[in-house]
Amino acid sequence: MRPAKRYWLFKSEPNKWSWDMQKARGPKGTFWDGVRNHVAKKNLMTMKLGDQGFFYHSNEGKEIVGVVEVIREAYPDPTAEAGDPWVVVDIKAVRPLLRPVTLAQVRADGRLDNMALIKAVRLSVQPVTKAEWQIISELGGLR
């Protein structure tokens, strides 16, 4: 049996790598580089083909703007020094949220208090539970 699909959240500063840039890559997607934290790395290693994630704009915007999908599982980060342990996955843009979900909304919701977005502020690649995924999808106008 195929393992249940998992959900994630990818943080990016939009002035470095924005949703629009991700979308412009089309179905080919791109590798998600720059992760230099062991917890985030562990999350990357756990990802399977077809897992979905939210695309979050940190710093400017502070909102979840889109949905991405994992199209290649973890492999060595091409931007890391040889011998470094860091990995990337490939992701592609799937669709934008009809209405971006802001950090303020997530905080105010009450059902999302345990999200890593709030609990682990600095973690750049985070797990999202199925329940959280559904709530945010609704807030974002996706169902």
Added chain:
DNA sequence: GCCAACGTTGGC
């Protein structure tokens, strides 16, 4: 192996 100092992230 502990912990103080320091650097980085990211919200405000």
Added chain:
DNA sequence: GCCAACGTTGGC
């Protein structure tokens, strides 16, 4: 620009 949270480094 400030600072809280947290990770990493290095002295002991």
